[in-house]
Amino acid sequence: MKPGETQLTVARDGRLTPEMEAVARDEGLAPDRLGEAMAAGRVVIPKNRIRPDVRPLGIGSGLRVKVNANIGTSPDDSGPDNELLKLAACHEAGADTVMDLSTGGDLQAIRRAILARTDLPLGTVPIYQAAVEAVGTRGGIIHLSVDGLFEAIAAQAAEGVDFMTVHCGLTRAAIDRLRSQGRVGGIVSRGGAFLATWMIYHDQENPLYEHYDRLLNIAREYDVTLSLGDGLRPGSLADATDRAQVEELIALGELARRAKEAGVQVMIEGPGHVPLDQVETNIKLMKSLCEGAPFYVLGPLVTDIAAGYDHIACAIGGALAGMHGADFLCYVTPAEHLKLPSVEEVREGVIAARIAAHAADLARRRPQSWARDRAMSEARQKTDWEGMFQHCLDPIRARALRESSRPSAEDVCTMCGEFCAVKLVREFLTKC
Amino acid sequence: MKPGETQLTVARDGRLTPEMEAVARDEGLAPDRLGEAMAAGRVVIPKNRIRPDVRPLGIGSGLRVKVNANIGTSPDDSGPDNELLKLAACHEAGADTVMDLSTGGDLQAIRRAILARTDLPLGTVPIYQAAVEAVGTRGGIIHLSVDGLFEAIAAQAAEGVDFMTVHCGLTRAAIDRLRSQGRVGGIVSRGGAFLATWMIYHDQENPLYEHYDRLLNIAREYDVTLSLGDGLRPGSLADATDRAQVEELIALGELARRAKEAGVQVMIEGPGHVPLDQVETNIKLMKSLCEGAPFYVLGPLVTDIAAGYDHIACAIGGALAGMHGADFLCYVTPAEHLKLPSVEEVREGVIAARIAAHAADLARRRPQSWARDRAMSEARQKTDWEGMFQHCLDPIRARALRESSRPSAEDVCTMCGEFCAVKLVREFLTKC
Numbered sequence: 088m089k090p091g092e093t094q095l096t097v098a099r100d101g102r103l104t105p106e107m108e109a110v111a112r113d114e115g116l117a118p119d120r121l122g123e124a125m126a127a128g129r130v131v132i133p134k135n136r137i138r139p140d141v142r143p144l145g146i147g148s149g150l151r152v153k154v155n156a157n158i159g160t161s162p163d164d165s166g167p168d169n170e171l172l173k174l175a176a177c178h179e180a181g182a183d184t185v186m187d188l189s190t191g192g193d194l195q196a197i198r199r200a201i202l203a204r205t206d207l208p209l210g211t212v213p214i215y216q217a218a219v220e221a222v223g224t225r226g227g228i229i230h231l232s233v234d235g236l237f238e239a240i241a242a243q244a245a246e247g248v249d250f251m252t253v254h255c256g257l258t259r260a261a262i263d264r265l266r267s268q269g270r271v272g273g274i275v276s277r278g279g280a281f282l283a284t285w286m287i288y289h290d291q292e293n294p295l296y297e298h299y300d301r302l303l304n305i306a307r308e309y310d311v312t313l314s315l316g317d318g319l320r321p322g323s324l325a326d327a328t329d330r331a332q333v334e335e336l337i338a339l340g341e342l343a344r345r346a347k348e349a350g351v352q353v354m355i356e357g358p359g360h361v362p363l364d365q366v367e368t369n370i371k372l373m374k375s376l377c378e379g380a381p382f383y384v385l386g387p388l389v390t391d392i393a394a395g396y397d398h399i400a401c402a403i404g405g406a407l408a409g410m411h412g413a414d415f416l417c418y419v420t421p422a423e424h425l426k427l428p429s430v431e432e433v434r435e436g437v438i439a440a441r442i443a444a445h446a447a448d449l450a451r452r453r454p455q456s457w458a459r460d461r462a463m464s465e466a467r468q469k470t471d472w473e474g475m476f477q478h479c480l481d482p483i484r485a486r487a488l489r490e491s492s493r494p495s496a497e498d499v500c501t502m503c504g505e506f507c508a509v510k511l512v513r514e515f516l517t518k519c
Numbered sequence: 520m521k522p523g524e525t526q527l528t529v530a531r532d533g534r535l536t537p538e539m540e541a542v543a544r545d546e547g548l549a550p551d552r553l554g555e556a557m558a559a560g561r562v563v564i565p566k567n568r569i570r571p572d573v574r575p576l577g578i579g580s581g582l583r584v585k586v587n588a589n590i591g592t593s594p595d596d597s598g599p600d601n602e603l604l605k606l607a608a609c610h611e612a613g614a615d616t617v618m619d620l621s622t623g624g625d626l627q628a629i630r631r632a633i634l635a636r637t638d639l640p641l642g643t644v645p646i647y648q649a650a651v652e653a654v655g656t657r658g659g660i661i662h663l664s665v666d667g668l669f670e671a672i673a674a675q676a677a678e679g680v681d682f683m684t685v686h687c688g689l690t691r692a693a694i695d696r697l698r699s700q701g702r703v704g705g706i707v708s709r710g711g712a713f714l715a716t717w718m719i720y721h722d723q724e725n726p727l728y729e730h731y732d733r734l735l736n737i738a739r740e741y742d743v744t745l746s747l748g749d750g751l752r753p754g755s756l757a758d759a760t761d762r763a764q765v766e767e768l769i770a771l772g773e774l775a776r777r778a779k780e781a782g783v784q785v786m787i788e789g790p791g792h793v794p795l796d797q798v799e800t801n802i803k804l805m806k807s808l809c810e811g812a813p814f815y816v817l818g819p820l821v822t823d824i825a826a827g828y829d830h831i832a833c834a835i836g837g838a839l840a841g842m843h844g845a846d847f848l849c850y851v852t853p854a855e856h857l858k859l860p861s862v863e864e865v866r867e868g869v870i871a872a873r874i875a876a877h878a879a880d881l882a883r884r885r886p887q888s889w890a891r892d893r894a895m896s897e898a899r900q901k902t903d904w905e906g907m908f909q910h911c912l913d914p915i916r917a918r919a920l921r922e923s924s925r926p927s928a929e930d931v932c933t934m935c936g937e938f939c940a941v942k943l944v945r946e947f948l949t950k951c
Contacts, residue, residue, distance in 0.1 A: 161933055161934060161936045163926045164933045215938075222937070228943065273944045276940060277935060277939075280940035280941075281938075281943070283944070325892070325893050363881065363882035389838065391892040391895045391899075392877065393912055394916075396870055396871065396916070399874050400878070402834065403838045403874070406795055406821065407795070421920070422934070423934075425917060426924035438828055439831050447795065449756060449794045449795065449821065450796035450821075451796075463823045464756070464757060467704065467755070480828070481826075481827050484827035492857075494595045500856070503709060504622070504623065506622050512706045512716075
């Protein structure tokens, strides 16, 4: 691509990039159809123009539902080595993208170490770096400077970050809605809390909203995909789909159109804590207000009380969201709400989100997904254990579980032993 | 209750049993409304008349979604002690009912030991005992005798079993449908496989169908709730909602009406492996064909390829099923399809199913369920860790996770440390 071009502008010119061709192949789509979806802003390929080795990945309508895994340090747990082990776990467990949400230690060094070791699209939330610097050098979030924020964004774009969460829709109007709404859970987005604190203290508009064109210029230069964050996403079921959330979503829809007009790839982030009966509404509302932009959901968690098992609450919400049109699921680990996840919890979170994404792909009748489940079922009918391990989502765990409890006969398992229904039917019923 | 009466006949007479009053209290329902639902067959209270100490539990429309946990030995893993540890895990993790599916060791001794140690309603699948005896003493399932089957049913009823799975709808007509359908996964129900094998070998009708009145007489005598099993439930997504499954379901609807007419409490078992986009259809079809009888789902598993994590695939399907009207969720453990579950896997399975049931209760707008999530969110806003542990589903695991990674400040966790959004908003934003 020439300077100034992005995947979006090329698609709009009716041309195909090598990345579009790779994504079309990977998804089993006609390249022209993918190009049309990209030109309309229904699909993004998050890839910084200066990163040569990133795996081309499409996110959006008509494509396989993708999974993101968050890693990164915190002030209380800032060792970079552990984050690289988590990165390896993300790869091994099959995450499609990774976000580095570090807020502890040397943020730039950690980010660069991650960039050097992954070919997955990498996302960040640049306001974290600006906030950590404001607290570290000037004593508080309120000392965050507008220039400091944009410098962090520009620096991370120049390092090769592929997509960035920017909470541009958290406007003063949205904060007014929040106040008049009254919430049980307030603000639970870190970026949202940083911005709201700053905005209220200084009595000023959100700089990411006010200076949105400055953001678009950086994003276009590097073809960074903007992930418009939902700073007011509900953090309690009681707050789901409230006026504050929808006010922000309307603003995100306007900003998404401006991004597309500027040739910048854009997706929209969504809730959060949402009861199961409101998941469909949230997806359809977003797709309508944001004119079909790819939807990246942070959950949704379908209950507040699953601490220790929030990956399961998230899998339930994510699967249903995916069935109704969400394109990209952010994982949640069993440690959510309790602590920074361990390497094993990262792995567990990725697999749970992949189950949700796959269940959604099946519900959306994606032929390649159905072929895999069919192959698994055929292996089961033959009690072909190696075939089952090959087709299942996590062969390592499936094999370990079977090995931990060996049956007396090779062709059954210890659940039913000789009373295996599959074996009985195969050996007897089919011969009659 | 007098001899010959059941919870159903009493309700139909417009009277209330102590069990109905207890269930109404527990559910926050007017006793008369519960009585009406019971009289109509939309709610059951599975309690054998001779078991004095069983916890009164309602299952059906308008009630909290309930969770069953299967325990029991297999020929390859027949130690009874382990099953009693699993029973304790079911209690501790909050299962509403337990089924003993033992097929290995001294079945009667195991069942009696379980009955002696639990006040939860206990379910069984009596054909397992008859089949194990036929194999053990006569060399094969085909030697199962009709009298032996009914003797097993009568003996278990006389021991105090509260509900029984009986695959009465697996008729010759249903097997014909199965043959003409052609399936990827064949028959995966153990009871279904036993019966089909016997029926085809002997060229005879299903004895549980042919002699259904004999079954009803035993059930009425002890007020055993019949759980009409789905011997042809799909064991592969490719087979979901096929003609064989629906043929059997139609028969179950007819049999359910006959049970109710005979004063016998009855519920219906359902799939199985079902893609997410067919879950709602399955629930609505069952509720229509079976005239509102309580629906007990075995899953549904929304993908075939989650071996090692089938409790998550089940939680996704169970939550959606519950939202659309399923009343009773059978858990699945991480060991499903691989081996008999361990004690820890039983615990994990119960919690996953409880998350699904609770998500469904929230979607169905049950006020008591919403109050709990709200209390949890309020504790979160105060970073009141003891409050969070109190309101969450599994305080033991939540506390252990937090203890494993202590933050530097008591009021945050190691995920965000000092950059905790909740803390920031509470300490700063709310004061502006």
